Amino acid sequence: MNTTTLLVVMPILLLACLVLWRLGGKKASVSALHSPGGGPEGSNILEAVSDGVVILDTKGTISMINPAAGRLVGWEPKDAIGIDHALVFKLCDQKGNPYPPADDPFSQLLKDGKPHRDNNASVIAKGSEKRVMLSMTVSPLFRHGELSGAVGILRDVSEERAAERQRAEFISTASHEMRTPVAAIEGYLALALNEKVSKIDAKARGYLDKAHESTQHLGSLFQDLLNSAKAEDGRLINHPEVVEMGQFLGKLSEDLRFVAQKKNLIVEFVVGTSGANINASLEKGSIRVVQPLYNVYADPERLREVITNLFDNAVKYTEHGKISIGLTGDNNVVQIYVRDTGKGIPAVDIPHLFQKFYRVDNSDTRTIGGTGLGLFISRKIIELYNGRIWVESKPGEGSTFFINLPRLSRNQTSEYSGDSGNLVRTNNPTT
Ligand code: ADP
Numbered sequence: 001m002n003t004t005t006l007l008v009v010m011p012i013l014l015l016a017c018l019v020l021w022r023l024g025g026k027k028a029s030v031s032a033l034h035s036p037g038g039g040p041e042g043s044n045i046l047e048a049v050s051d052g053v054v055i056l057d058t059k060g061t062i063s064m065i066n067p068a069a070g071r072l073v074g075w076e077p078k079d080a081i082g083i084d085h086a087l088v089f090k091l092c093d094q095k096g097n098p099y100p101p102a103d104d105p106f107s108q109l110l111k112d113g114k115p116h117r118d119n120n121a122s123v124i125a126k127g128s129e130k131r132v133m134l135s136m137t138v139s140p141l142f143r144h145g146e147l148s149g150a151v152g153i154l155r156d157v158s159e160e161r162a163a164e165r166q167r168a169e170f171i172s173t174a175s176h177e178m179r180t181p182v183a184a185i186e187g188y189l190a191l192a193l194n195e196k197v198s199k200i201d202a203k204a205r206g207y208l209d210k211a212h213e214s215t216q217h218l219g220s221l222f223q224d225l226l227n228s229a230k231a232e233d234g235r236l237i238n239h240p241e242v243v244e245m246g247q248f249l250g251k252l253s254e255d256l257r258f259v260a261q262k263k264n265l266i267v268e269f270v271v272g273t274s275g276a277n278i279n280a281s282l283e284k285g286s287i288r289v290v291q292p293l294y295n296v297y298a299d300p301e302r303l304r305e306v307i308t309n310l311f312d313n314a315v316k317y318t319e320h321g322k323i324s325i326g327l328t329g330d331n332n333v334v335q336i337y338v339r340d341t342g343k344g345i346p347a348v349d350i351p352h353l354f355q356k357f358y359r360v361d362n363s364d365t366r367t368i369g370g371t372g373l374g375l376f377i378s379r380k381i382i383e384l385y386n387g388r389i390w391v392e393s394k395p396g397e398g399s400t401f402f403i404n405l406p407r408l409s410r411n412q413t414s415e416y417s418g419d420s421g422n423l424v425r426t427n428n429p430t431t
Contacts, residue, residue, distance in 0.1 A: 318342030
């Protein structure tokens, strides 16, 4: 079943749980489940469904568990009743690490009373070492306005994950293999176009120019496919280090400026909320810039990929005006943005923009080359560093892509860099 089906089924299950819950509370629910066919209708539903359903009281003790949930955790439902959920549900997080006690989705809900969804959790059944991949939703139960417990719905998504992995592996192998001949074709076309090497007439040059462009496009498509497959299965090369974003972006905007110059677009690098503008075209050393240190812990190559992608998009989708690369933040967050004065993005497209292969359907995207993978890869990279990426846009005025990354404190900077001397300059990193 896919996510849409999941969204339809989950409320029905929740309703069934609530029916049970209302029908005489904990004891009625439990006994109803233990007498199949004899209990209220809700219990039959919960007996029959293939999704695991579990109800906890406010202390995190299991008060109801259906057979499907029992199978997931390797417990007989009757044995699990009255036991702390953490002893029965050995849950692991996205990276496969066991959740610290009191930090799994159930415990979080019992702390904050809010629903939690984890599509990348897994569970280890009793007496087994194998992790079963889960999609789980935990919702609060209220009685007389007070939190009275939690209901969890758990779905085994191992088969879907295996299929996704196979698909990603296929894409990865295919794009890797296809890059080699494409690179060879590109190389030979470049030789044919090189006046020092080959003699060709103007007509042939025109054809070869087009072939060269298309081959470059094909090469970047394969590269994007390869990167997206890697991003999905966690194989992106990642060597995180302390990166001071001020220096990093200053240098990067210098490099990127040339791409924008071809379209006569102005590029600026803006640091800090005070609006201290540093025009990227100014000679280095001509101004003295006092700015706070915005340190993050990430692989600079991956960050370069993300910012370059946002910048290239800004150039691609802007005809006149300016592209600003900005840096700001507070004690906890470093915020980077790339703002353009281009066409903007319609509101209906914004929620889908960071999905794989999504492209806004307009005359621009039909004529401007692209794969719809850049923003997907960017999101995956930023999430790798516990960050967030999003866009705000006004059609006709332009778009701003924001990235928030956790800001390193002075202590974290020294701890992660192992040598604070290189990085901490005169300023206070948390200002
Ligand atoms: P693409 O290779 O198509 O550029 P991306 O994933 O980088 O793929 O971007 C997805 C889509 O988002 C683009 O096709 C375009 O429609 C839209 N988009 C991205 N950046 C901008 C921008 N700065 N201005 C307008 N539209 C944008």
